[in-house]
Amino acid sequence: MLKRWNEDAFRANLSGRPDLRINRDRYEGRTRLLGKIRTKLLLSGERGQPADRGTLNGVSVLDVQLQEGDVWHLLDSPLLENEVQGEVDDVIRTDHAAQHTAQHVISAILQDEFQIKTVSFRTGTEESTLDLDLGDWDETLQSRLEERLRTVIQANLLITATEYTEEEALQLPLRKTPQVTGKIRVVQIGELDYSACGGTHLASTSELELILFTGLEKVRGNIRLAYVAKDRAFRLLTTERRVLTETARAVSAKKIRSILLWKT
Incomplete structure (x- = not known):
């Protein structure tokens, strides 16, 4: 079973914690949430792998990046609440x-x-x-x-x-x-x-x-x-097997058609 990046739930009262703040600015048409949060739920994308995906208060997180010690969450729509509940997309x-x-x-x-x-x-x-x-x-x-x-x-x-x-x-x-x-x-x-x-x-x-x-x-x-x-490897095998099967059927059908034309 995969261990979570952080075992604690990501829940914080932004008005009651001195190390937390929200900055709801616009970035390339999206809302960014800036949270300097001790107990990070979502992994930011600076460790040689893509950032986590998930939700904050049900709003989709499109990206997470660490910039000069601050964790930026790029959101699909504005986050209006001051208390945040986050959830990780465990599949991703x-x-x-x-x-x-x-x-x-x-x-x-x-x-x-x-x-x-x-x-x-x-x-x-x-x-x-x-x-x-x-x-x-x-x-x-x-x-x-x-x-x-x-x-x-x-x-x-x-x-x-x-x-x-x-x-x-x-x-x-x-x-x-x-x-x-x-x-x-x-x-x-x-x-x-x-x-x-x-x-x-x-x-x-x-x-x-x-x-x-x-x-x-x-x-x-x-x-x-x-x-x-x-799973990526198994999906690749499934795709390649399907392509080979379809190719074999196409070649077989072409041979049969050629034989029929030759006989006629």
Whole structure:
């Protein structure tokens, strides 16, 4: 089961909390709500993955962004109340968490077992990408990676997120040196990966279910690898199977028509 970004309900009396304020200005035709809120319900989109979606008092949240310490919620319509009740779209959050978790797993395997470092990554709305410090990619490497991914998914490795002091965090086998100081949130995937990360993740590797690679290109001397995970991967398989079935039927019908014309 996916752990929420914040276990507390997002409910705040904006007139009674000094760290909360509303700024109902207009931005590209939409209303923006600015709330400096301690207990954030919605994840903003600055951690390499898209922002959460959800509602505030039933009004759809179209985007959430962190700007200079302030959390902006782009709303579909004005929010008139001073007390806010929020709800996360768990379907979208789970999807984002799955793609982000897949990135952790892919990067860990590539670095530890193939000595290939991830330069950057992006979690997209359709597919996600990894930019790898690598000049060439071949089918043998991809086959070995896919085999290891299946093993890790089947191993059902526990995924946890724990806050440490900076001193404690630096004692862990972190994949990269943290870019923040003070309290550091470390995401651990079994013994496969320890990464300082503020994003959302699944509870175990088995929840990934399936990872498929969808594209490959060379960008600025690096290899860009595209992928989809979990429900996106199954939707892709369903779509491709339907296309193949329809193509086969069309080819078969064309052959039958050709035979009939030849006989006549």
